[in-house]
Amino acid sequence: MTDSTEGCNGAARRLTRRRFLAGAAAAAGAATVGPVLGTGSALAAGLDPRGSRSSDMVPFFGRHQAGIATAAPNYLCFAAFDLAPQRKSDIRDLMRLWTGAAARMTTGQPAGEPNTAESRAPIDTGEAQGLPPSRLTITFGFGPTMFELDGEDRFGLRSKMPAALQPLPAFEGDQLEPDRSDGDICVQACADDPQVAFHAVRNLGRLALGSVAMRWQQLGFGRTASTTRRQETARNLMGFKDGTDNLRSDDLKGMQRFVWAGAEGPKWMEAGSYLVARRIEISIDQWDGSALREQEHTFGRRKSTGAPLTGTSEYDPVDLKAVDASGKLIIPADAHIRIAAPSNNESRRILRRGYSFSERVDPSTGLLDAGLFFICFQRDPRTQFVPLQRNLSRHDHLNRYTTHTASALFAVPPGARPGGFVGAGLFVRQRGSAFEP
Amino acid sequence: MTDSTEGCNGAARRLTRRRFLAGAAAAAGAATVGPVLGTGSALAAGLDPRGSRSSDMVPFFGRHQAGIATAAPNYLCFAAFDLAPQRKSDIRDLMRLWTGAAARMTTGQPAGEPNTAESRAPIDTGEAQGLPPSRLTITFGFGPTMFELDGEDRFGLRSKMPAALQPLPAFEGDQLEPDRSDGDICVQACADDPQVAFHAVRNLGRLALGSVAMRWQQLGFGRTASTTRRQETARNLMGFKDGTDNLRSDDLKGMQRFVWAGAEGPKWMEAGSYLVARRIEISIDQWDGSALREQEHTFGRRKSTGAPLTGTSEYDPVDLKAVDASGKLIIPADAHIRIAAPSNNESRRILRRGYSFSERVDPSTGLLDAGLFFICFQRDPRTQFVPLQRNLSRHDHLNRYTTHTASALFAVPPGARPGGFVGAGLFVRQRGSAFEP
Numbered sequence: 001m002t003d004s005t006e007g008c009n010g011a012a013r014r015l016t017r018r019r020f021l022a023g024a025a026a027a028a029g030a031a032t033v034g035p036v037l038g039t040g041s042a043l044a045a046g047l048d049p050r051g052s053r054s055s056d057m058v059p060f061f062g063r064h065q066a067g068i069a070t071a072a073p074n075y076l077c078f079a080a081f082d083l084a085p086q087r088k089s090d091i092r093d094l095m096r097l098w099t100g101a102a103a104r105m106t107t108g109q110p111a112g113e114p115n116t117a118e119s120r121a122p123i124d125t126g127e128a129q130g131l132p133p134s135r136l137t138i139t140f141g142f143g144p145t146m147f148e149l150d151g152e153d154r155f156g157l158r159s160k161m162p163a164a165l166q167p168l169p170a171f172e173g174d175q176l177e178p179d180r181s182d183g184d185i186c187v188q189a190c191a192d193d194p195q196v197a198f199h200a201v202r203n204l205g206r207l208a209l210g211s212v213a214m215r216w217q218q219l220g221f222g223r224t225a226s227t228t229r230r231q232e233t234a235r236n237l238m239g240f241k242d243g244t245d246n247l248r249s250d251d252l253k254g255m256q257r258f259v260w261a262g263a264e265g266p267k268w269m270e271a272g273s274y275l276v277a278r279r280i281e282i283s284i285d286q287w288d289g290s291a292l293r294e295q296e297h298t299f300g301r302r303k304s305t306g307a308p309l310t311g312t313s314e315y316d317p318v319d320l321k322a323v324d325a326s327g328k329l330i331i332p333a334d335a336h337i338r339i340a341a342p343s344n345n346e347s348r349r350i351l352r353r354g355y356s357f358s359e360r361v362d363p364s365t366g367l368l369d370a371g372l373f374f375i376c377f378q379r380d381p382r383t384q385f386v387p388l389q390r391n392l393s394r395h396d397h398l399n400r401y402t403t404h405t406a407s408a409l410f411a412v413p414p415g416a417r418p419g420g421f422v423g424a425g426l427f428v429r430q431r432g433s434a435f436e437p
Numbered sequence: 438m439t440d441s442t443e444g445c446n447g448a449a450r451r452l453t454r455r456r457f458l459a460g461a462a463a464a465a466g467a468a469t470v471g472p473v474l475g476t477g478s479a480l481a482a483g484l485d486p487r488g489s490r491s492s493d494m495v496p497f498f499g500r501h502q503a504g505i506a507t508a509a510p511n512y513l514c515f516a517a518f519d520l521a522p523q524r525k526s527d528i529r530d531l532m533r534l535w536t537g538a539a540a541r542m543t544t545g546q547p548a549g550e551p552n553t554a555e556s557r558a559p560i561d562t563g564e565a566q567g568l569p570p571s572r573l574t575i576t577f578g579f580g581p582t583m584f585e586l587d588g589e590d591r592f593g594l595r596s597k598m599p600a601a602l603q604p605l606p607a608f609e610g611d612q613l614e615p616d617r618s619d620g621d622i623c624v625q626a627c628a629d630d631p632q633v634a635f636h637a638v639r640n641l642g643r644l645a646l647g648s649v650a651m652r653w654q655q656l657g658f659g660r661t662a663s664t665t666r667r668q669e670t671a672r673n674l675m676g677f678k679d680g681t682d683n684l685r686s687d688d689l690k691g692m693q694r695f696v697w698a699g700a701e702g703p704k705w706m707e708a709g710s711y712l713v714a715r716r717i718e719i720s721i722d723q724w725d726g727s728a729l730r731e732q733e734h735t736f737g738r739r740k741s742t743g744a745p746l747t748g749t750s751e752y753d754p755v756d757l758k759a760v761d762a763s764g765k766l767i768i769p770a771d772a773h774i775r776i777a778a779p780s781n782n783e784s785r786r787i788l789r790r791g792y793s794f795s796e797r798v799d800p801s802t803g804l805l806d807a808g809l810f811f812i813c814f815q816r817d818p819r820t821q822f823v824p825l826q827r828n829l830s831r832h833d834h835l836n837r838y839t840t841h842t843a844s845a846l847f848a849v850p851p852g853a854r855p856g857g858f859v860g861a862g863l864f865v866r867q868r869g870s871a872f873e874p
Contacts, residue, residue, distance in 0.1 A: 074630075075658075077795075114741075118730035125725055126676020126740055127659075127793075130669075179800035193511075195659040198674075198795055202805075206725050214805060216798050221512075222564075222632040232567075237635075239563020288562055288643050293555035303563055304551075356564075358514075358635055359796050361653050363616035368639075368654060 056192075057133045060103040062415040063271050064260065065422065067139030068351070068377050069249035071228045073190050076220035076355040076373065077197035078277065080183025080408060081205065081212040083146065088155045091146075092427040094211055098140065098187075098204055099421035108133040111203035125206065128199035134192040138200055140422045141186040141275050141410025160426055162265045164274055164380040165411045171393040173403065180279060180406035183215040188275070188375070194219060216406070218279065220355025220373045227353055233306060233314065236372055237282055237356045238401070240299050241306030244314055245337070247349045258349045258384065259377050268425030271414035273377045276385045279357075279406035281371040287401045298397045300335030308337065320344075334397040345391060348384050350376040371402070381409060493629075494570045497540040499852040500708050501697065502859060504576035505788070505814050506686035508665045510627050513657035513792040513810065514634035515714065517620025517845060518642065518649040520583065525592045528583075529864040531648055535577065535624075535641055536858035545570035548640035562643065565636035571629040575637055577859045578623040578712050578847025597863055599702045601711055601817040602848045608830040610840065617716060617843035620652040625712070625812070631656060653843070655716065657792025657810045664790055670743060670751065673809055674719055674793045675838070677736050678743030681751055682774070684786045695786045695821065696814050705862025708851035710814045713822045716794075716843035718808040724838045735834045737772030745774065757781075771834040782828060785821050787813040808839070818846060 058066050083091065101111040108131070110124030147161035148154070187204055189197040198219070205214050224236045225243025228250050236242040247254050256262075261269045287295070292303060300318070301308055309330050310319035320338055322330045331338050342349050358370035378384040393399065413423045495503050520528065538548040545568070547561030584598035585591070624641055626634040635656070642651050661673045662680025665687050673679040684691050693699075698706045724732070729740060737755070738745055746767050747756035757775055759767045768775050779786050795807035815821040830836065850860045 115729065118733070119728050121726055122676070122729050122732070122740065124676075125674075127672045127674050129672060129676070129741070180797070193659075195672075195793065198658075198807075202721070202725075209722075209726075213803060214798055217795070217805060218797075219795060221635075222630075235564045235566060235632075237562075237564050239559070239561075239566070284639070285646075288639075289558055289646075291556050292552065292559050295559070296555070303559065304566070356632065358654070358656060360617070360655075361651055366650060368651060370635075 056135055057107055058135050058137050060106040060138070061418050065137075065139045065272070065412060065415045066106070067137035067188055067190055068259065068273055068353070068412065069227070069255060070135075070137050070190075071231055071249075072223040072226075072353050073135045073137075073192045074221060074223055075191050075194040075197050076223070076375075077189045077191075077194065077201045077217065078186065078220070078373065078375070079201045079205065079217040080143070080186045080215045081208075082215045083155070083184040084211055084213065086155070086211060088157060088427065090211060091155055091157075092424075094208055095140070095423045095427075096421040097207055099416055101204060101207055102138040102140075102200070102422075103418075105200050105203065106133060106136045106138060111207060125199065125203055128196050131193055131196055134196040136189065136191040136196050136200060138204075139186075139188040139190075139275075139412060141188070141412040142423065142426070143183050143185065143408065143410050145182060146184040157426065160266060160268065162261075162269050162411055164261070164265055164269075164382060165409065166382060168276070168381065168386065168407060168409050169390075171389050171404065173393055173399055174407070175403050175405055177279075177406050180216045180218075182408050183410075185212065186275065186277075186408065186410045190223075194221070218277075218357060218373050220357045222356040224354045224356065224372065225352035227351065236354075237284070237358070237370055238287055238295070238299075240295075240301060240303055241314060242354075242372075243352055244301075244306055245318070245341075247351045249351065254349065255351070258379055259351050261379055264380075268423075268428075269411060269413060273379065273412045274381050275408075275410045275412050276374075276376050276378070276381055277406075277408045277410075278374040278389075278404050279371065280374050281369065281403045281405050283401050283403070284368050284370055290401075297332050297335060298401070300331040300337035309335075332397065334395055336392075336396050336398045339392050339396045340388065345388050348388065350378045350384050350388065352376045377412070493572055494544055495572050495574050497543040497575065498855050502574075502576045502709070502849060502852045503543070504574035504625055504627055505696065505710055505790070505849065506664070506692060507572075507574050507627075508668055508686075509660040509663075509790050510572045510574075510629045511658060511660055512628050512631040512634050513660070513812075514626045514628075514631065514638045514654065515623065515657070515810065515812070516638045516642065516654040517580070517623045517652045518645075519652045520592070520621040521648055521650065523592070523648060525594060525864065527648060528592055528594075529861075531645055532577070532860045532864075533858040534644055536853055538641060538644055539575040539577075539637070539859075540855075542637050542640065543570060543573045543575060545573075548644060562636065562640055565633050568630055568633055571633040573626065573628040573633050573637060575641075576623075576625040576627075576712075576849060578625070578849040579860065579863070580620050580623065580845065580847050582619060583621040594863065597703060597705065599698075599706050599848055601698070601702055601706075601819060602846065603819060605713070605818065605823060605844060605846050606827075608826050608841065610830055610836055611844070612840050612842055614716075614843050617653045617655075619845050620847075622649065623712065623714075623845065623847045627660075631658070655714075655794060655810050657794045659793040661791045661793065661809065662789035664788065673791075674721070674795070674807055675724055675732070675736075677732075677738060677740055678751060679791075679809075680789055681738075681743055682755070682778075684788045686788065691786065692788070695816055696788050698816055701817075703862075705860070705865075706848060706850060710816065710849045711818050712845075712847045712849050713811075713813050713815070713818055714843075714845045714847075715811040715826075715841050716808065717811050718806065718840045718842050720838050720840070721805055721807055727838075734769050734772060735838070737768040737774035746772075769834065771832055773829075773833050773835045776829050776833045777825065782825050785825065787815045787821050787825065789813045814849070 112123035115123045144165050144167045147157045187201050189200040191197040225246040226233050229248050233241040233244050259273050261272045306314040308318040310322045354372050354374040357373050416422045549560035552560045581602050581604045584594045624638050626637040628634040662683040663670050666685050670678040670681050696710050698709045743751040745755040747759045791809050791811040794810050798805050853859045
């Protein structure tokens with residue numbers, strides 16, 4: 001873990017050419033994938049090749065990419081890839097290839113037409129064969145470095161960079177690991193089965209071997225913030241209900257106002273969104289040793305019910321002005337729900353969609369690596385996540401127990417229609433809608 | 438990753454006193470847990486405190502510990518703990534405490550009676566509140582180091598050490614990480630929900646803070662080998678059906694012969710078993726680049742169906758003698774199913790119960806850390822896992838794509854009855870059955 005006050009975007013990127021070249025060599029077998037098409041008709045017919053319940057399937061194509069407004073399933077596999085040196089048209093071909101493969105996989109099909117030639121590597125790695133679609137969603141995003149890296153216009157895309165994709169500033173207390181931060185393209189795969197999500201990310205990486213290299217990966221379980229009103233609020237690894245006050249995707253007005261990019265930015269991003277990911281480690285031992293009162297004052301809510309300290313049940317109003325008999329604020333001045341409250345953030349909201357994670361015990365400290373992989377979507381990070389996180393990083397009592405150890409930002413283009421591909425609008429000469437490439 | 442030819446048991450153990458002391462300080466609040474009892478009656482009545490379907494619950498008490506013969510659910514949280522310096526009677530108290538807490542949690546209750554005193558740390562960390570029992574099983578085991586470490590009889594238990602718990606030898610190709618290997622006590626938690634499994638391990642560690650320190654943890658998903666005949670064979674991350682030929686727990690004769698310890702060892706282990714865990718990393722990129730024929734010859738099975746190369750469907754007989762028209766063996770001489778076949782291992786079998794895992798991208802190599810967390814149970818590792826793995830480590834073609842990076846061995850005592858505790862037989866003066874402590 002490095003203490004980076006300059007953020008991660010400018011940090012030395014350890015990606016070596018070797019990684020891409022090794023990939024290119026191994027990709028020889030996979031290079032014959034060819035066009036991956038033909039899912040539109042299956043979807044149109046409501047058919048699933050494996051006869052699974054269609055409720056297991058989330059449509060891949062649409063005005064918005066799936067995986068944002070979609071009710072979050074329980075498992076996440078998130079990866080960021082770096083692009084090898086290549087032409088802009090190669091990136092366009094990559095997105096076309098990925099779109100086709102992603103659409104196939106969300107219906108439970110393999111990443112490409114099965115290869116039965118014994119002398120070639122299988123097109124699909126196989127671990128999802130026999131598993132249902134599992135509500136798989138695959139969401140693509142483009143990082144700032146795809147448009148510009150160290151002042152260089154790497155792929156001739158600099159002029160297309162949205163102003164809202166401005167790299168995040170450093171926040172107080174950040175201890176970001178460059179190896180787990182940033183990236184040129186992200187893939188967020190969510191599913192009811194982690195093997196299905198893992199399979200999707202792995203196979204996308206494999207199809208593009210030589211063209212991309214996986215920069216980092218994060219698996220998650222136990223989706224926290226609810227993204228629809230029907231979902232019950234889940235608990236994070238601090239044991240608290242997380243996301244009671246989240247923007248919900250069935251709040252269409254709120255989504256329009258706070259999540260979907262509009263005419264204010266480039267045409268190719270209209271109906272898209274901006275994704276911020278933060279790997280937030282929890283000091284489990286320290287938290288577990290703290291008193292119940294301290295924990296409840298940290299959040300401003302009751303641990304058992306999720307009720308605000310000014311109420312008795314979860315959805316009771318959060319009264320930030322309420323004081324006790326001695327005139328003391330009932331929800332403390334540095335409580336998480338106060339600092340994060342829209343009323344303290346110019347009424348701005350974000351759509352959270354995070355997951356818990358736990359990996360290894362750090363042998364140098366003996367401490368367990370566990371926490372929250374925070375993901376949020378918004379219309380413009382400059383006026384939503386950035387001021388909110390600046391506020392939280394300075395005042396939130398929760399900071400005593402958490403550390404942000406990785407960070408990433410991506411522009412998530414609008415959805416594609418069958419026959420089109422995600423991000424298409426980025427590659428047309430005239431400014432066109434990605435929905436009509 | 439260190440290349441250890443001496444195995445891990447004698448390797449420097451980096452655990453510092455600091456870890457235990459920090460724990461002891463923080464545990465002040467938790468030390469008041471008191472006896473955790475009273476689940477026997479709830480179980481006897483078939484009641485679940487949350488009203489979940491009783492099919493969600495696996496009985497904790499019984500002749501054998503749950504989590505061995507039990508049909509494996511999809512998620513694993515496995516941890517190994519090291520014991521702080523303490524008296525033998527403290528370890529007995531620890532196992533009594535852990536048994537009570539484990540029994541509670543398997544019924545969906547918190548680890549201890551809820552603490553409503555605001556000035557104290559909550560007894561239970563809370564992240565499983567509201568979640569069903571999720572078929573949680575918790576299985577305890579004792580490592581060789583609990584009986585003897587560097588020649589020292591640490592807890593006065595050396596005379597009770599089973600001969601079958603002899604530390605595993607080094608195998609060809611092993612690249613074991615001491616920080617992820619061995620341990621004094623293991624906890625295997627399996628469940629339908631990883632948050633439930635994680636919660637169980639975390640809370641056991643927390644209840645014993647100051648007495649134990651977590652040495653390593655491994656999360657797993659996608660259980661591979663089926664453990665009952667009703668379960669469909671799942672696929673590992675190499676895309677192959679894994680465990681077709683596994684010993685099944687509904688084969689009672691096989692279980693008696695190959696899994697449950699009998700009168701040949703110490704009385705306290707009768708009806709127990711021995712657990713071997715191996716963290717097996719898969720060279721994903723290399724495997725994914727290999728031809729279908731190479732992959733199928735590596736395993737000796739078809740990738741699509743799982744059929745042996747001498748058959749057409751999964752359960753067709755594996756004919757190790759069959760040759761093709763040119764007289765060549767159809768199942769190659771170094772194919773995994775040949776080397777692992779009972780007929781090549783003096784008819785000895787093991788009960789496999791492994792899980793897939795994937796964690797981070799290694800920043801120094803750019804390679805994804807993914808593989809199989811292999812777990813197996815057997816009556817005597819000296820005559821089962823050890824010769825089998827010696828054979829595999831020398832001859833298995835699969836070794837080209839896999840590396841064993843961690844290893845552990847534990848004696849898993851028999852089950853406990855309500856009122857008793859796991860491992861009780863280890864602490865009675867006369868040789869008694871653990872089932873009647």
